[in-house]
Amino acid sequence: MEESPITDAVLGERVPSLPRLKAVEPVARGRVEPLCVAEVRSLAAFNALEAEWNALVKRVDDQVFYRHEFVRCWIENFAPGAALRILTARNALGMLVAVLGLQEEQGHQYGVPVRQLSSLTNKHSCRFDLVAEEPKRAAVAFLSHLMGDPSWEVLRLSDVPEGGAAWELLNAARGAGMPWGAWPSARSPYLVLPSTVAAWTKGRSNAKPLRRRRRRLEERGRVEVERVAEVEGLGSKLEEAFALEQSGWKAQEGTAIAQAEHRRGFYTGLARTAAERGWLGLYFLRLDSRPIAFQYGLEYAGRYLAMKPGYDESLAEVSPGHLLTENLIQDCIGRGLGELDLLGDDAPYKREWTEQVRQHHWLFIYRDTWMGQTLQRSKFRWAPVAKRMVGRWVRRR
Template identity: 85%
Template sequence: MEESPITDAMLGRRVPTRPCDNAPRVWRQAARRPGRRAEPLRVAEVRDLAGFDALEAEWNALVTRVDDQVFYRHEFVRCWLEHFASGATLRILTARNATGDLVAVLGLQEQEGHQYGVPVRQLLSLTNKHSCRFDLLAEEPKQASAAFLSHLMGDPDWDVLRLSDVPEDGAAWALMHAARGAGMPWGAWPSARSPYLPLPSTVEAWTKGRSNAKPLRRRRRRLEEKGRVEVERVSGSEGLEARLEEAFALEQSGWKAQQGTAIAQAEHRRGFYTSLARMAADRGWLGLYFLRLDSRPIAFQYGLEYGDRYLAMKPGYDESLGEVSPGHLLTESLIQDFIGKGLKELDLLGDDAPYKREWTREVRQHHWLFIYRDTLVGQALQRSKFRWAPVAKRMVGRWVRRR
């Protein structure tokens, strides 16, 4: 459904704006029977891992009903919590209808932080750059948003609610609409623009008109002159540990090691991607691909195959072979494999990097969403982030350009 925009006149007050106010606010909502009144929802909080674990079956059933993405599933979130937020103070909001069915979930954690040097009490989504995307899970986002905000407004122990990497058509935009309607300070920043490639039904249809087809054929021939080239797919648990070590070592051999962002350089990252691979292999979701030259790995793609999508989470390649583009050669082989298997999309995730744009022009815009308590502190925090800081940034930019 599409919500009609709320105007200042309708609210009878001046409403804070956000820098991306033209972003679509369309979200999925379960159809309601004609004449059926909305039942009041019972909101509760889950504050420990035991309570979170007890929700697994209901949580996944809700995901399946509202937006079946692997990043929203209980197993994925559990793996993320274990390695990136093991000591977090959980504030997972749940909503149940009159019959006790779980109809909405908003995964949050409580954390002390700072905004421009000011201490801030934050409610944050269970996310970081390794979680890819986040959303409110709700059969009826408008109703759930109203119930969750009403619950939070009765709690004075927070200043800002921040949800990271919400897609443009995400249900969490209903929270923003509810906050605006309630007169709460709010705002949103654009975050990742994630490229994705819709896949046709045949390889021939995909190959037709490709601008990089001929250059890659030449590079593949040059690589084949160096030795035997083959693609390996790892989807099960047999030999998985050794293959993961190969992938981690290959990634760490390049520029990511210099920046300190390679998986193997941090125990929590290594633990997350190892545990996620084991879990995915057990459920048939793992798609770990290698391009090998005489059995030596020269490129890999760590990803998940879920539903009709392949989700490309972590790539790596041997930079000493950069002249033949082993990463692109592997991607070309993967796309052919995905089309043969009947997948509908290659989701490249993350940021809009130039190498991803060699494969597609399509992107998904994500945003960070902010809701502040309607207090003097909350109003000041919202103004500092969405009014004063952008103005100061523009002024500094003009001064730098004039020098």
């Protein structure tokens, strides 16, 4: 699949459609058996798929966010009562060849109630995609299945990476004449790591300022870096991290991990699972044994995935978060990792480390009904036009 040349919202124009969306496409070497599509609607049925699910992820796109353990932890903490609609596809031999994690929920678009199928995602899930051996074939099969179900009006997938397999769902919708659209979401910075620390240090613009800040911090006491990767003692280490995060501005906004049981449960459960499987990389910067910065992350498939940072804001003048990031990068290089993925939004503090970003999008597919067409036009035509008109009016005042 070619990468989408999207720079802003993409409008799904209606094009001449096929009589119906076919479940499979003809190939040169004879007839291909149709994929068998089924829905998983309970957590117990989802849990039974763990081995097959992970084997598929490993074969197709080995990212921790797509693994069964990660998705299960997310469901158990953020959507324990969700109406699951997880799509699975099996080939003629019964092998699992595609999955798409969805839930059924009542949403709103510009104040209008909307029955939607949405991805199992929120801002803590980081990244989402269709996982399929043959994305084009799976997309056609899944969309064909959903077209026979009148209970939804919009299919919404959040934080799909540009060029991801889920874009084939938009291609299938376009081919079937269904309204569709895409909206840019997170631009996640990432740093490709060289093979040596010396190669990374050469030419760094922030190297000298950080050396000065580190010396100033060392004047206050003993500075140490700690990496936590084991289950033993993990609970107390996590509490240190959560308390440090809650001591700052996140507590005022109510977004600290420890301020909500579902957030605490997710990050605690994920850390324990990651430690058991050798993925955990929880880093601390300590001053005389006291934690002054932390980075909660996962080490998986040659990448370090930086999920949650925090630092002591009373020491902001010496940038403890940046000092820890410097040590973290050095350790990742020493461990032979190839990438630091900073995830989330394109925050200014992340751009001190890299100019490379990974664009993500929200993908929307609407039913080919009067309601679906109206919802699509309101989001991708009328609302952008109204926003531009208001902007012009404000600038002219």
